[in-house]
Amino acid sequence: MEDVVELEQRCADAWPALVDRPLGQWRLRAADGFTGRANSALTTGDPGVPVPDALAAVIGFAAEHGIRPAAHVVVGAPAEAAVEAAGWRVDVDHPGGAESLVMTGPLHGFATPKSADVDVSGTPLPGWWELAAQPSPTAAQRHVLASGPTVGFGTVTAGGEVVAAVRGAVVGDLLHVARLAVRPDARRLGLARRLMGALATWGLERGATTCALQVAEHNTAAITLYRSLGCAEHHRYRYWVSNHS
Known part of the structure; x- marks a missing residue:
């Protein structure tokens, strides 16, 4: 999974949000709603706090920047089960589709x-x-x-x-x-x-x-x-x- 973390981080660097705030190894991103990638929390790596606390920070960050709270979660990553256990759900209504391939x-x-x-x-x-x-x-x-x-x-x-x-x-x-x-x-x-x-x-x-x-x-x-x-x-x-x- 380490190579996935590195690749996701590089993709995030290539797609710079207006605001990109670290939370441990997570990245809280906002760009006035332009694209899901630039307006979601990248959840690869360790946020440095329990996941429920990290997700609360995602919600607070989203409110601060006028965007919908969203998490960008790698399928099968350790964060996925924790995000689901915290009561979050897959955004099936996302305009670009809920799931994407990285090729x-x-x-x-x-x-x-x-x-x-x-x-x-x-x-x-x-x-x-x-x-x-x-x-x-x-x-x-x-x-x-x-x-x-x-x-x-x-x-x-x-x-x-x-x-x-x-x-x-x-x-x-x-x-x-x-x-x-x-x-x-x-x-x-x-x-x-x-x-x-x-x-x-x-x-x-x-x-x-x-x-x-x-x-x-x-x-x-x-x-x-x-x-x-x-x-x-x-x-x-x-x-x-x-x-x-």
């Missing part, structure tokens, strides 16, 4: 040369924001998606417009991949695969060797794509909420 794979397996219409840069284009979040991103969206030590914004352009987008963040030797999106009228043209190949090359150039992706279990199209690129399921996590929230 990993070697970058060299799908890295491809750059081409004129596929680019990864350190500055997001306006069209990137439109696909990855919204045309006029909020402060929280800008913080989560555009901050961090090494972030790349991948785009595919056609006719001067962004038709596909992705975000990559390098943490050590890990490339965290997120917000892969293709405009509806440009799907089934292989753009996601080409974009992923360019992002892999970008990551390799910056010292990454492995990629990690967090994808909802119901997103079969994305899971199929990532498997075809050589990625496999590493573990799963679920969001839990208090019965009183």
Whole structure:
């Protein structure tokens, strides 16, 4: 389970919340409600206090920052049984799905040369924001998606417009991949695969060797794509909420 803890911590580093407060090895995160990952307590490791007390701190932190109390819990981890015993339940109504896969794979397996219409840069284009979040991103969206030590914004352009987008963040030797999106009228043209190949090359150039992706279990199209690129399921996590929230 130790490698799971390390991977989850790196994924959290790659997805910076507006507020990220440690509670022992847990991380209390808030970002004005933008994404479950940035607005839930990462429960890997030891919180340093009994789990019921830690969950009470999660509830207090959530109230302080105007978000719903939620816990990001690795399936099968020691914290899972303790969270359930404390009266919390799986958030089956979570917009992105209650359960997600964390998939990993070697970058060299799908890295491809750059081409004129596929680019990864350190500055997001306006069209990137439109696909990855919204045309006029909020402060929280800008913080989560555009901050961090090494972030790349991948785009595919056609006719001067962004038709596909992705975000990559390098943490050590890990490339965290997120917000892969293709405009509806440009799907089934292989753009996601080409974009992923360019992002892999970008990551390799910056010292990454492995990629990690967090994808909802119901997103079969994305899971199929990532498997075809050589990625496999590493573990799963679920969001839990208090019965009183």
